[in-house]
Amino acid sequence: MKQAIAYYRVSTVRQGRSGLGLEAQEQVIQQYCLQNNYTLLDAIVEVQSTRKHRYGLAKSLDLCRQRNAVLIVARLDRLGRDVEQIAGLIKSNVEIIVADNPHANRFTIHILAAVAEEQRQRISETTKEALGAAKKRGVELGKNGKNLSKANKKAAKDFAVKLSPLLMQLRSKGFVTFRAVSKELNRKKIATFRDGGKWHPSTVYALMNRLK
Numbered sequence: 001m002k003q004a005i006a007y008y009r010v011s012t013v014r015q016g017r018s019g020l021g022l023e024a025q026e027q028v029i030q031q032y033c034l035q036n037n038y039t040l041l042d043a044i045v046e047v048q049s050t051r052k053h054r055y056g057l058a059k060s061l062d063l064c065r066q067r068n069a070v071l072i073v074a075r076l077d078r079l080g081r082d083v084e085q086i087a088g089l090i091k092s093n094v095e096i097i098v099a100d101n102p103h104a105n106r107f108t109i110h111i112l113a114a115v116a117e118e119q120r121q122r123i124s125e126t127t128k129e130a131l132g133a134a135k136k137r138g139v140e141l142g143k144n145g146k147n148l149s150k151a152n153k154k155a156a157k158d159f160a161v162k163l164s165p166l167l168m169q170l171r172s173k174g175f176v177t178f179r180a181v182s183k184e185l186n187r188k189k190i191a192t193f194r195d196g197g198k199w200h201p202s203t204v205y206a207l208m209n210r211l212k
Helices: 013-018 022-035 055-067 083-090 106-136 143-172 178-187 201-210
Strands: 002-010 038-047 070-073 096-098
Touching: 002 022, 002 055, 022 038, 022 070, 038 055, 038 070, 055 070, 143 178, 143 201, 178 201
Parallel strands: 002 038, 002 070, 070 096
Antiparallel strands: none
8 A cells, every 4th residue: 555644734722732623634634545545654733823944844754755655735725825835845755645636746736826825915915905995985994894804704605615515516526626616617607706707726726725
C-alpha cells in the first residue's frame, strides 16, 4: 500500500483544544486513504493563527521525505492562503494530495490558490468600496457594518446549504472538478448567489468552502 502523512491545521488555540474543524479534516483524509489504499503513517496537527512559522507543516514535509510518503491535506487552504506560499510547497520534492480535490495536480493546485487569493482580494476591495460609499452617505459605520457583514455571510452560507444536495448529486454523476461543476450549473441555468451572474470554477470553489 502507498504511504501518507496527514497534515491538519486549525486556526486558533480555542479550535485546537475543542477539536472544531479538526474532526472534519480527519474524516475527509481517513476516507480518502481508505478509498485509495493509502496507509496513514503519521499525522501532524498544527494550531496556528498566523501565516508565518509553520513548524508543523515543515515537520510534515520532512517526515514525507524520510519515509518516502505523500503529504495529504483535507483541503487546499490547510496548506496556505497565498500563492507565494503554495508555490514554494509545490516546488518541493514531496507529492501533495488535496483530499477534497484529488484530481488536482501541482499545476492546478497553483491555479486554485491564485483564484482563491484573487477572490479574497476582490471581496476585500468590494467591502471597502461599499463601506466608503456608505460613509459618504452619512451612514454610521462600525456596528452597522459588522451587522451587514454577518448578514451577508449568513445569506451566502444559507445559499450554499440550499445547493448542497445538487452538488452531491453532480459529484455522484462524475462532475468532480470545479470547472465541470460550473459548466453543468450554467447548463442547468442554476442561479448564482448574485442575481444575473454565471458560474465559474472560482465561484464553485467558494461555494464548496462555505459547506466545510
